Amino acid sequence: MAGRVVLHYFNGRGKMESIRWLLTVAGVEFDEMYLTTRDQYEKLLSDGALMFQQVPMVEIDGMKLVQTKAILNYIAEKYNLHGTNPKDRVTINMYCEGVMDLMEMIMMLPFSTDPKEKLDTIQTKAKERYLPVFEKALTGPIYLVGGKLSCADVQLVECTLMLEEKFPGILADFPNLKSFQGRMTLLPAISRFLQPGSKRKPQPDETYVKTIMEVFKIQFPLK
Structure with a gap:
């Protein structure tokens, strides 16, 4: 996995989905580590991997990037998808x-x-x-x-x-x-991403919601 981009998030869309889209269009292969338990989240916290105790987190170019907009801007800049001036x-x-x-x-x-x-x-x-x-x-x-x-x-x-x-x-x-x-x-990249079996995630279901609530210890309903 050395040198590959790694995404840390849930097995669902959320804020990571736009990052998946942009990496796909940029032609960047990536792996995913899905958060499924509170212990995994606490391990990321104890390792100091989450600057603001939040995901998405993306490992890229030796960095652990957080904050969705910052991640998207970095990818866009790196792969010439952010304008010329x-x-x-x-x-x-x-x-x-x-x-x-x-x-x-x-x-x-x-x-x-x-x-x-x-x-x-x-x-x-x-x-x-x-x-x-x-x-x-x-x-x-x-x-x-x-x-x-x-x-x-x-x-x-x-x-x-x-x-x-x-x-x-x-x-x-x-x-x-x-x-x-x-x-x-x-x-071509988007056409492939929209095909069954790609890394595009489906609409969120009850399992996705339940996992997020359990990992973050969120009480339902949200205020």
Whole structure:
């Protein structure tokens, strides 16, 4: 395993999924160490591997990286997926932050006592706040920023697919986004990642939720 990237997280999507997507598009092979018990988590803590006592944690280039945005930025910088100048990079970062805000709302659904109400809120915000931004940005350009593939494109296609899992047809009023999604899913790395048997994770189930609650000693329902 020497020299390979290692991901430390649960056997599910969560905040690690965007990292899996970006590594895949960058052509980086990675291994995964799944957290299944409290003892494993406490071992990472005692080893000093988790700077803020949180996962995701990614071992890469001799470092143990934490904080999702920092990890994504490092991978994007290293593999030329983060723009070519400061103006492009800040635009990419703004798009990524917006996409992550939306995806994090979806990530929290399995832990909600009233998912129906939250689904309605997510759908409204997606259609009124987030998707119009990207629909406008993709009027003409193939990619979001600078005419080249970036981490923002990768996160956006991940997000559109997540939305369609919850709200089939949500892109009907956003033709530029739907065309973008179609182009992105034809990229060889993404096409392979979307096939059965890849390292892409399925939608979270009860086992995933139960494992997280037990490892972190979280009481349900969440406040």
